[in-house]
Amino acid sequence: MNDESLEHKRLVEAVLFASKEPLGEKKLSNYFQEGVDVKSLLKELQEEYAGKGVNLIRLGNAWAFRTAPDIAEHLSEHRENVKTLSRAAIETLAICAYHQPVTRAEIEEIRGVSLSKGTLDVLFEAGWIKPRGRRRTPGRPMTWGTTVSFLDQFGLEKIDDLPGIEELKSAGLLDARPAINAYSVRGEMELPFVHPEQDQDEDDLPEPLLEE
Amino acid sequence: MNDESLEHKRLVEAVLFASKEPLGEKKLSNYFQEGVDVKSLLKELQEEYAGKGVNLIRLGNAWAFRTAPDIAEHLSEHRENVKTLSRAAIETLAICAYHQPVTRAEIEEIRGVSLSKGTLDVLFEAGWIKPRGRRRTPGRPMTWGTTVSFLDQFGLEKIDDLPGIEELKSAGLLDARPAINAYSVRGEMELPFVHPEQDQDEDDLPEPLLEE
């Protein structure tokens, strides 16, 4: 095989790879000068890929790369379920991360709406939040905090790596309006990161989870 | 090569070929029993594809199939609208890449001007930079660094492959040297008092204050 037809084959390969849909021979021949035998390029490629994990297949008059059928079958056993989180869940997760340990009531207070039943469950099932002991206040409400899986999911090494209020502000994610300044100056909303004292207090009291 | 390892290679090939985004080695090894050397499978595949129209490229610890760069001119119709970045954003991205992990204040010092609101936000949203932990200096400022998507976007295997990084390093231009102090007022205003609870990781921690 000469250099030229090697280059032609590379081009067909790249075009088919990048294409959003199977391509017909006619369309493919637009990439070449007249006289180039696209059909035989495709056939050669098809042979080359025959034993691979990816095959070049013909669908009617069009061509596309597809996962080899035996592997596709094997892979689909592991079919993954990509879930999207609801807005409420994302917000709740963010609040758990920033305000941990935080009670359900506190989350509701911050969001200004009551939490629907499933929200914390979803986050708990995803393995991102876990009970962090009970608050020593009347009713001894349960508190929530984030887990190691949470850090994994978001590529953080430790909870302390989350951007703080000032940083969210300077990254443009938080309005720098005066009112919020007043808050953060007081330190109220700022970096509610795990403080050793609180940790000890609450981890002392491992008690069963949700009982609601 | 025996049948088994050929099958393994086909599987890796299929999984990576099917995916749009780079996949990490750890994730890939989930497809196999323990003891399968995924890394060497990947290296073999990379060689196999080296001359083709589609290449297997390495991005840090992640891998992806991408069209060969030399074919670019023929693939112009696949071009997406690549976001054009402002000059400030490009410079900021370069600083994040070459000086990582780098704080906002350091970026400002290098550029000699304060960062406007959206700049880091744009880069964060694009998925090219991410928080890289806090600096153990007063105020514990957050640092930024680049992501796998950044490597992917600019066709880099690793950060050390950044253009000219070795020369810059040996010329001392990547050293963290303070700016001319007489002039930089900004630097001086940035020394907040050390907060005791932020000291957690330091050894001579004052005795706990709260005892309730």
Next chain:
Amino acid sequence: MEKLIDLDQHEDDDLRPKKKSALIIDLEGFEGPLDILLELARDQKVDLIHLSIFHLADQYLNWVAEARRKNLELAADYLVMAAWLAYLKSRLLIPTQSTEEEPSAEEMAAALAFQLQRLEAMRTAGEQLMERSILGKNVFKRGEPESFGKMDDVSYDVTLYDLMKAYGDQMNKHVDQTLHIEATDLYSMDMAIERLRSFLGKIPEWTKLQSFLPKDLKNELHTRSAIASTFAAALEMARDGKVKIRQSETFGAIYIQSPDTELIS
């Protein structure tokens, strides 16, 4: 029609400040004094390593003078730089009178040259980065991805950015609501001074600043304010010679002692 267009353009020309080719007085497009300095340095047409900082200072001062003559409003940054360069120039002119506190003029000039080189390096790096094979422009992903499992049974389509954005939005919403300004619950400086005064003359040994905090601190914020106030109070009293303060290293623990007791012991 054509005439109209001509007229428009003509008017525009009159209104717009005319650009000078080499020494650009138009502030637009410049990002701070360092940026201007770099542009001016290019006028010298030498490698930045061989840059004459003295000459550069002159160029910059001329630039500022010109900008002011044109009544362009210069941000404070630019003026601070001008003042600093004027100072540097004078230091460079007068032969070294080295004082220990301040870096020499040569060191200051070298520091500025370094900053310019560093900025130039990053600017070039950014340009080179943009010239690389860019995904979606020169290099392409699989156009028609197939989806199989990634082995984890469930994965979630949510990024750190999404999380931060949600939190930011949430907090912004808060701001829209009524802001209640609560009465201060911080530990005031007056309280700290009063408390510290009660220990006057009773501190024979070096004692950690923290041990002077009141016992009834309510929460972390309260504690923080107590530390700040007590520290400030200690400084205040040290100034009046009522206590001595010691800190052996930067950010190390702070100790207090009564001054007279040391003489006795």
